[in-house]
Amino acid sequence: MMLIPCPWCGPRNEVEFHYGGQADVACPRDPDAVSDAEWARFLFFRANPMGAFTERWMHRAGCRRWFTVRRDTVTHEIRPVGAEQERAVTV
Amino acid sequence: MSGSFRLAEGGRIDRDRPVAFRFEGRDYQGCAGDTLASALLANGVHQVGTGIRHGRPRGIASAGAEEPSALVQIVKPFPEPMLTATTVELRDGLEAHGLPGQGRLAADPDPARYDAMHAHCDVLVVGAGPAGLSAALAAARAGARVVVADADTEFGGGLLGSGELLDHAPAADWVRRVTAELARGPDVRLLPRTTVFGHYDGNYLVALEDRGPDALTRQRTWHIRAREAVLATGAHERPLVFADNDRPGTMPAGAARTYLHRYGVVAGRRAVVFTTDDGAYPAALDLWGAGAEIAAVVDARPEAPPFWARRCAEARIPVLPGHAVVGTSGEEHVTAAHIAAFDPDSGTIGAADPQACDLLLVSGGWNPAVHLYSQAGGPVAFDGAAGAFLPAGSVPGVHPAGAASGLRTTAQCLSSGAVAGVQAASRLGLEAAAAPRPETDAHPVPKGRPLWRVPDPDTEAPGARQFVDLARDATVADIGRAVGAGLTSVEHIKRFTTVGTGHDQGKTSGTLSTGIIAELLGTDPSEVGTTTFRAPYTPVAFAALAGRERGDLYDPVRVTAMHDWHVGHGAPFENVGQWKRPWYYPRRGEDMEAAVLRECRAVRTGVGMQDVSTLGKIDVQGPDAAAFLDLVYTNMMSTLKVGRIRYGLMCTADGMVFDDGTVMRTGENRYLLTTTSGNAAHVLEHLEDWLQTEWTHLRVHLTSVTEQWATIALAGPRSREVLARVAAGIDLDNAEFPFMSWRNGAVAGRRARVCRISFSGELAFEVNVPWWHGRHVWEALYEAGGPFGITPYGTETMHVLRAEKGFPIVGQDTDGTVTPQDLGMGWAVSRKKADFIGRRSFSRPDTARTDRKQLVGLIPAAGEGVLPEGTQLVETRVLPEPPVPMLGHVTSSYRSAVLGTPFALALVRGGRDRIGQTVYGHVGDRLVPVEITDPVFYDKEGARRDG
DSSP, X not given: OOEEEETTTEEEEGGGOEEEEESOOOOOSSGGGSOHHHHHHHHXXXXXXXXXXXXXXXXXXXXXXXXXXXXXXXXXXXXXXXXXXXXXSOO | OOOTTBOSSOSSSEEEEEEEEEETTEEEEEEETOBHHHHHHHTTOOEEEEOTTTOOEEEOOOSSTTOSSOEEEEEESSOEEEEEGGGOBOOTTEEEEEOSSOOOOOSSOOOOOEEEEEEEEEEEEEOOSHHHHHHHHHHHXXXXXXXXXXXXXXXXXXXXXXXXXXXXXXXXXXXXXXXXXXXXXXXXXXXXXXXXXXXXXXXXXXXXXXXOTTSSSSEEEEEEEEEEEEEOOOEEEOOOBOBTTTSTTEEEHHHHHHHHHHHXXXXXXXXXXXXXXXXXXXXXXXXXXXXXXXXXXXXXXXXOOHHHHHHHHHTTOOEEETEEEEEEEESSSEEEEEEEEEXXXXXXXXXXXXXXXXXXXXXXXXXXXXXXXXXXXXXXXXXXXXXXXXXXXXXXXXXXXXXXXXXXXHHHHHHHHHHHHXXXXXXXXXXXXXXXXXXXOOOOOOOBOXXXXXXXXXXXXXXXXXXXXXXXXXXHHHXXXXXXXXXXXXXXXXXXXXXXXXXXXXXXXXXXXXXXXXXXXXXXXXXXXXXXXXXXXXXXXXXXXXXXXSGGGSSOOBOOTTHHHHHHTTOOEEEETTEEEEOOOOXXXXXXXXXXXXXXXXXXXSOXXXXXXXXXXXXXXXXXXXXHHHHHBSSOOTTOOTTBEEEEEEEXXXXXXXXXXXXXXXXXXXXXXXXXXXXXXXXXXXXXXXXXXXXXXXOOEEEEOGGGEEEEEEESTTHHHHHHHHOTTSOOOTTTSXXXXXXXXXXXTEEEEEEOOOSSSSSEXXXXXXXXXXXXXXXXXXXXXXXGTOEEOOHHHHHHHHHHTTOOOTTTXXXXXXXXTTTTOGGGSOSSSSOOTTGGGGGSTTTTOTTSEEEEEEEEOTTOOOOOTTOEEESSSSOOSSSOOOOEEEEXXXXXXXXXXXXXXXXXXXXXXXXXXXXXXXXXXXXXXXEEEOSOOSOTTOTTTTO
C-alpha cells in the first residue's frame, strides 16, 4: 500500500486516492486545429515507462484535489513535483 | 509424566500443569507450554499424517512455521483445517487428527470474532530473537516508537531452543530482562503470537495476531505503517535429499535441539546425524548430553571440523567424514539409516551399511528467511559458501538483521541487530548507541559445504523416492522430468512439478529445488534464482482478513428517507451501487411479473408513485456556472431560463455517452444537476477533474446534495389531482406550470420544489423536499392518492415504462462505446456551441461511421417470450459456420402491459436502416425471429405528458 503525499493533506494511504494516469496530457487548445490522428493520440495514447513516471492522483477521500507526483513504477518510490505543477496540469 | 520421551527437568514447559489432548482418537498428555508437535514427540509419536500424492507416512520435520509435512485438522475446541502441528499451542481438550496432505473446511459456521488493528510506528521490528531484541532495544533507548512482533508465544526466537549462555547465564534470562525493559518503554508495543505475513510498498506491513480461542476476538489483522522496518526473521534449516528422506523420525538437527531445550523432549533414543554443516554438531552433542545415543555423525565433507570432531571424540561419538546417508529403512518410523562412503567432488558412493536408529537428524545449512525483504523489493543473491540466497543491495528504510541476513552465531546476530536498531533510529534523526553486547559462547563460526542431494543407490528409478518438497510430494525424479521436458526457468519448473506451491510455499524446499535444478542443468544456482516470495508468509484465514467487514458491514448500505415504509410494504430491493432501491411491491399471491404489470397499468391509466431520492444531485454555483455546463453537456445550458429544466447528456472526451439527467436552473448563477443513481460519484469526479486541471479559470463550485433532497415521482394521468390535494398553494395548471419547469411551494405542509419531469411519458411531477421530511411527504401523497388507487412502484416498473418510451438508461443500454448519435439522440447535441467535452470526437472516422451499432426496438415473433437481456442477434434463420457475424445484442427486455407483447431495446449494427426487418435472437439452442422497430413503442407523438 503506497503512502502518497497529498500536497494539501499530507501523506495518506493509497486507498484514499483515485488514480488519474499520465500527467501533462493537455487537451489541445483548439481541438479543430488538430488532425484526427493527433486527437486520437490525446485521447488514447499514454506512456507506460519502467522507471520514473509523472502521474496524476486525486485525493478522493480527503480534499478531493487533483495533483501530480513522480513515481518510480519499479520501486513505487514517490516524489512530489514542483509546487507549480502540483495544483494543475495546465492553466 | 507427560510422555516417556520427556526429560525430568529442563525446557520452558510447565510440568506441574499437565494438558490432556486427543490425537487420532487416542488420549495423550502434554504440558503447558507445549506445541502439539512437541507433545506428540514427548509421547513417542512421530507420524502425523500421510503424503498428498503417494500416501507415504509423514512426520514432524521442523519445530516452527516452516513445517512442510506435519499437517493436522483441529476438531476441538474449534474446527480448523490444515494447521501445522509445530505451531499449534497445546490446550486442554485439544482434539486433532493428521491429514493426507490437505484439509477440509469445517461444516460448522465460524462463531469467532475477527478484527483489524491499525498502527503507526517509527521502527517495526519483525522477530524477537537475539537480533530483533537488540534492534528493538537500541531503537527504544533512542526514543523511537517501536513495535516488536514475533510469531511465537514468547520472545527469544532461536535463543529459547539452543541452550546457550549469555553473560554466563541461560539466554532466557537476558531475553526476560530485555523484554521487561521494552515493556516499560512509553512508546513500545510488544506483539507476541503475531506473524508479520506481508511487506508492502512504503513499509506497510500486515500481521496476524493469534489471540487464541479464549479471547474476545480470536485473531486480529494488524496493518502497520512503519517509518523503518528491521527484519530479524531468522532462518530455516535446509534438509538434505536422499532416498526415503521422508520417513517420520527424520528432522533437521536444529529442530531436535529446539525440542530438547525448549520442550524438554529428546526426540529419539538412538540418533544418526547427517550433515554438511558444522551447525549439526552442537545438536548431536546436546542430545548426547541429554542421554540419547548418537550412533554416528555422518559428515558428507571430506574432513570433519576439528573443533567439533574433538568434542565428539571426548563424548565417544563416532564421526564419519566423507560419508553420506543414502537411504533409510522403516515404515511409520525410521528404523535405520543407510550409510555409505561418499565423495562430494566426484559424486560417487560406496556400498551402503544400515545403521539402526529411531531418529535421523539432517542439516544442509541454513536459508535466511528473506521473504519479507524480497516482498519489500529487496534483491537477493546466491551465496556459494552459505548455499543460500542472502539479502543483497538495499531498500531505504528496510534493515535485514541477524540470521535473516545470513549470520550464523548468536554474537553476530546480537551485533547486527544492534547495528540495525541504531541505523533505523539514526535515519529518523534520533541519537542512538548500541548497548554493550552480552558475552556469548566462544564457538567458531559454523561453516558448511552446500550439498543438495546425494546419489540414489536405486538405479532402476533414480530419484523417485528422493523427496525435495514434502508438502507437495515432489521428488528429484519429478524435477528431472521437468528439466528433461526442456524447462529451464525455476518458475516454470515450479508450476510443472508443483514444488513450492504447498501450504509452506517452499520454505524448506525452495533453495533445495533451485540447487537441484542447477545441477541438472549444469549451471550455477545464481543463474537459476528463486521463485517469487509472495505474501502471505504463513497461511491466513479469510475470516481474519475479512475482520468485521462481513455481512451487513461488508460494504456501506445507503437507504432513503422512506426506506422503512418500503420494507413495511413488502418491497424486495435492488442494489444500485450502494443504494437499496425498492424493486416492486408484490401484493399477496403476486409474483414479480404480475406485480410489475399491475404497477405499469396503474401509471398508464391512473397514478403511481416512486421513491427516486437516489438520483445523484449536484449543486453548481458560481459566475461561470452557465459557461461550465455548456462545456460539460452536449446541449446548450446557458440559454436555460431560471425556473426551467432541460434534459442533458454528458460525454467523455472520446465522444461516448457518460451520463444523463436533468439540469434545473435555480438562479442566475446556480444550477442543480441530476445524475443516474449509480454514477453520481463518477460524474462529480469527472466534473472536478476538468474544472481543476483544464478550466482553472472558471469560477464554479460543485457540491453533492444527493442526500439533502428526498425525491418522489408522481406519475400518471391522475397525478395532478393527487398533488393538488396536498399542494394547494402551487398552480398546477399546464399553462402556469408547463412541462420541464419547476416551482417552489408547500407540499403536505413542507417546503418543497416541484418539477414537471416525466420518465414514463405520462403526466408526472417530481416532489423534492428536505431529506428529513421525505417520509412525511411520501405518506401524505400516498394518502392523498388513496381515492385514485395510487400505486407505489419500484425500479422494475420504472424501467419498463421508460423502455416503452425508448428512453435509454446509461450503463444498461450503453456501455462506454455508444455515442449520442448511436442512441438516436443527435437532437441533444448542440451545433451552435464552440466546444464541449466529446464534440471533436464526433467527427473521428470511427465515430462518424454510418454502420455503427444503433439503438432500436425489437418485437419478438408472436408467441415468443421475453428475450433474455444480452441475447446476441444474427442475420440468418440458420446459424452459419463459425465465426458467426453478430449484428448486436439486446440491452433491455420486458413484458409490456400496454403493448400486449414482450419487447426489447437493442444495439444493432446499422440498426436504424433495418427497421422493419426480421433478425434472429440466439436464445439457448434456438433462433427466435424478432422484428426491428423504432425504439419508441408508446405515445410516439408525446401526447400524454400534459395529462
